[in-house]
Amino acid sequence: MSDVFKKMLRASVGLVIAGLGIYFTMQANIGLAPWDALNQGLADMFGTSFGNVSVATAFIVICIDLLLKEHIGYGTILDAIIVGKAVDFFNYISFIPVQHSLVTSIPLLIAGLFVISFAIYFYMSAGLCCGPRDMLMVAVGKRMRKIPIGYVNMGVLAAVVVVSFFIGAPIGIGTIISVFGLGFTMQIVNNIVKYEPRNTEHEDIIETTKRILRFRNDKVGEDF
Secondary structure, three states, rough: HHHHHHHHHHHHHHHHHHHHHHHHHHHOOOOOOOOHHHHHHHHHHOOOOOOHHEOOOEEHHHHHHHHHHOOOOHHHHHHHHHHHHHHHHHHHHHHOOOOOOOHHHHHHHHHHHHHHHHHHHHHOOOOOOOOOHHHHHHHHHHHOOOOHHHHHHHHHHHHHHHHHHHHOOOOOHHHHHHHHHHHHHHHHHHHHHOOHHHHHHOOOHHHHHHHHHHHHHHHHHHHO
């Protein structure tokens, strides 16, 4: 298997794991993480599924990323499509009940944040460019090199919470915990695996496509 397909598989698995982490935070039932609160608020507003809105907002954020001169890769497209639909899938099979006590809700929320943080490292380290929301975090982080990336993420999430509040999204104590908690869990995970997102060399969609075509042509040549 070509290295690029291995990277795509790694990115895809990581994004499904991210969907699982988001599902955990939703089932905690004490307020969604900022981006998820925004997506759910828009889903309620327009009467559609969380996954559909997640895909739509992802492509809007991609436009912002392009304005910030970030590169788009296959990882960006995979993120825009997979994460929201993974959340829809986990909601469909519903293997974790909705929690109704802080004693169980907070640990489930924190577990979800750690799962999301690991998923971000796992898919982002494939080097196929970041997902739209993570790319926004990295774009801002590149302009604030002296600030740890986890803290940069806190600032981005705080801004998303403000927007979510004005559209009537389901904000709760879990949302506030997520603003600070996701930044800390990201920093903890990155420190453990010794990973710095801003230093990862990514292939944009043109570079990866060339590699795929080269691999295909090589295989065709071998067949003949």
